[in-house]
Amino acid sequence: MIIEEITVNNWRGYRDPHTFEFDDGFNLVVGRNEAGKSTLFEAMTRALIDRHNSRAEPIKRIRPLGSSLAPEVTVVFRSDGTRYKVHKRFLDDPSSELHTERDGGWELDHEGDKADEVLRSILEGDKPARTEARPEHRGLAQALWYLQDEPSLPDDAWSDAVNQGLTGLVDQVSSTEAEQVFLNRIQDAYEDTWTPEKGRVSKNSELSDLEDEIAELEDEVADVEQRREKVAGFRSDLEEFAIRRDEKEESLEEAREELETLEEALDAAEEFEAKLEGQEQAVEDLQARLEDFEDDLDGVQERTEEIDDLSNELEDLRARAQEHEAKAKQAKDNAESHRERWKEELEPELKDVEADLDQLRHLKELRSLEERQEVLQQQSERVEEIRDDLEDQRSQLEELTAPTDNERDQLNQARSELRLVEAKEDSTAIRVGFDIETDVDIVAEPEPATDPEEGEHLVTQPTVFTIGDIGEVSVRGGGESIEELAERRQELEETIDELLDRYDVDDPQAFSGLVERRIQLEDRIEDLKGRLEERTGDEDPMDQLETVRREIQATKEGIDDIPNAWEDLEAGEIDDKFDDLRNRKERLIDEIEDEQKMEQETQQRHLELVEEGESLHQQVTQTESRIDRLREEKAEILDNYGTRDNLEEQVDKVQGSLQDEQETLEDLQDQVQEMVEEPRQRHEQAENRVARLEEDIQEIDKKIQDRQVRIEEAAGEGLYSKSADLEASLNAKRRRLEVVRRRAEGSKLLHDIVDAYKREQAEALARPLQKIVEPWLELLTDDAYEELQLDEALMPEAVKSTRYDTSLPLSELSHGTQEQVIVLLRLGIGVLLSEEERQLVVVDDRLVNADAIRMKRLRIILEEVAANHCQVIVATCNDTPYAGIEGEVIRVPDEGRQ
């Protein structure tokens, strides 16, 4: 289909009828932004596709603002060699008319819905919707009209019309509805078992469930089998136990027989033991008798020996007692002599030394007091001197008439204020100066003070200056304050004079001299007072001197009979003497102590010796009585035998009999091992063996019972039938798995093989398109990309990069390149679809992002397409790249503003 003419009226900006005419080849619609280029395409689309009676909101917006007229559009187009004219009016009294050109004239063929319907079938579009028609309803135009504000590519597939248009060319059948049903079913069957993405067994498929169940069952079977094996183990245990039990029973039988034989030997052993016991008794009796005799004999012998020993001891004791007595006496004498030495000699000497020491001490004291007396004498004299001086100073102060501190301060204050008042007076006074050439006397009344440097008069009160005979000058002024100041000055001068008069001085210096003199005297008095206080302190040296004199007197009285030699001793000599005597005293004391100690020791020794002597005497007495007692006992023992010889004879006799009996006993004892112990041991061993065997058998019986119980328990659990049921179930599942797996593999194969054929078909569809687009792509991108890769729905997927020999997904290209690639694809589709009949390709402002070089190349492609294949309408706001292009240039006036 190609468009020849479009006329709009009351259409957005076009309030009046406006007709656009198109060339069969290239058409450039030029206009500024918002100039109404897209409005033109909208009108074309609505005329050809939309239902005339649609009241969809976008259609309502077509009516020009403020207009009440219905929008109208007329399109003249050619399809399949026939010219048609369609006229549609929207919104008010909507209408649709389809005219066909016959014999050079228009014939109205269809009106209303019928017209819409026929129109659509011509354009191979879908049935128009109640709403406005979207790109997918446009039939072939979906691919060929690349309008503004519409997506670059359809969401999932080109419309059937596009596909069919293309498939017609490659003689293939595309996914018809019927085929899609198959494909869906095959996919469903496939996804019953396999994951759609990776073709793995999906988790909740029957196959997967069966595999899981089988694994679980296998585990259970293994578990049950393991438990059954345990039971088998118990059974083989039982077999082993049975054998062992038989063996033990046999051994037990043997052991019991042996035990019976051994019991007879045991009786014989008992008899032998009785005999042995009798013999042992006989020997024991004889031994007891012999022991009695021997005891007696020993008793006699022991006593005899003891008596001899004691007699010797007695002699010795007596000698030692005498020796002790002599030693005691000696010790007593020694003690006496020590006592005499300290009592008679040393103590009197000590008393003499102590008396001398006493005298010397007094003498020392006296000397010290006398020295003290002399020092105190000197101190007293010095104090006297200070007292005299103090008295003198005091009388001087009394005689002096001097101003008080207060008066001094009063004078100073008056003087300083006076200075201040004078200064004020001076600055407040009127200064009067005369500059008169002639020598004239100037007299002032009263006379003011005069500043000699300036020659000015300081007038502080009304003053009359008489200037020679020239006349008088009266000066008044100064006012009250000057008078006050003068008054105050006068007061102060009086105060000062009064203070000076009081102390009869002429000037303040003399006044100050008096004050200073007074202060000097007062300070001196204070100083002397301090010194006196320092010397007299707590006690007056006079008093102390008196006290010392009394002490000297008392000490002298305390000394009587001082040896003449000592009278003139110096203090140092006295000290030496004193030390000598003290040393001597100490030596004497030590000596006395030594003697006393020795006296005590010898005294103690004496007492000890006396005690020991007494003890020896006692021992002598005891030994004597012990000897007497032993003699009595010996006599008593021998009383039964008469003599000792008789006793010895008895012992010999019994010893003979005992030896005989003992020999018999030894013979018997030699036979004990054989007659008693061996049979006993063997009997015990046999008994133990029987017991052990019985125990063993009991033990085995216990184990047998245990295994039997366990076997019964297992049987009670129904392990055998459980294992049967599990195995049966497992078998069934395995058979089912086999079937399911086979089916799943079948579904997979079917899926894969159909997929392979679908892919082949897609490739077959895509190839002619690729062939057309490929050289354009190379030209446009300067050989950077060569091949446009399409999916089975003919949607562009990627371009092949020549440089890197790899595919770049479309999404990774820049936006501009993406748009350009899609324009090329649409042009390619246009070329393919135009092989049977020339088709219209619209590119509405889609190349704005192309750079100058790309634009130049695109122009070449567009020209080629327009020249050889399609009607091309390009809308742009910039016609520069198209300058001089062969074709129709349609300038769109600003919408409705023509």
Next chain:
Amino acid sequence: MVRFLHTADWQMGMKAVHVGERAQDLRKTRYTTAETIAEVAEAEDVDFVIVAGDLFEHHDVDELDVKRTVDELDRFDPIPVYVLPGNHDPLVPGGVWERSSWDRVGDHVTLLRDEEPVHVDDSVTLYPCPLEQKQSSRDPTDWIPPRDDEEAIRIGIAHGALDVLPAENLNFPVSADRPDQADLDYLALGDWHGYMKSGRALYPGTPEPTGFDEEDPGNVALVELSGGEAEPIVDKENVQTLRWAAFEESVEDVTDVEALGAEIEGLGDPTELVLRVDLSLAGDLSSDVVQQIQTLRDQLDDEAFLLQWEEDQTGPIAIDPDTDLPDGPIRRTDEALATILDGEIPDGPGQDFADREEETVRQARRLLHRIAQEVEP
């Protein structure tokens, strides 16, 4: 004269794993059969009953199975029952005979524990040959002493393989000459599951079949012995509860399916049938035949005690001539699958799949045609 019932190989508590989900039910039917035997013994007024081995399937059988077996044996009371340990339940420590449940069996039941004559009465002596292990190459009857002066009827009871049986490495081989050698009036045997007589030796077979490959199972023997030179008089009595039948048929058209259906129907009450059907289906069957087969299968599955339907690996693909596959990839896929099944390599991308297993290819094509049928309006 003496008249007794000879049975063997009850195999109580058997696993029956090969019947899958119905194993438990199958196990139960053996008690029904035991009950039938007791009824026969009573009705026939026999002097005693011999169970010649394998009363139990295994020493491990559930306690419940021992109890129920004891209950069944107690039904024979007061008819004496002589039970011989067989190779499935030999006399071993910890074996089934030591179970406390077995101890409770009635006094009319005698477990033949020893190789020594048992005098039923003055006129009949039993020579039991109990087994004490599962396997052996020893003839268990070799201990039976020759006849001395006695007049009594001598009956041997043994469990083993008569050496005339067609098998190698016989377990517990029993000499077929034993009745002559030991001058036995009758040798009551167990172990072989089908009814079989060889001279004076006889296998009654298992009274309840255990599988499809047993010859003439499901019987007990009623034996009458008069002594002397007289031959034993044996009546075979069928006691089985379930009938086992296996069919291997090839099906080409609807009549084949119908014939199979009729044959199975001829077997009697379908609820007592254990069936195995193994169909070999040639070529591409029409959907009619496939439907018919499915109907039969569904019917049997519903009615029979158990149906084992062996899926034919080379089963048919129902091709409806009216089915229209869409042109393009779908139709080309079908053509490629058909080509592969013909053993050839298809054109186009289908050739990559030519090496797939035939069954997988068949499944794929079957699925495609099932979809075709389902999507038919």
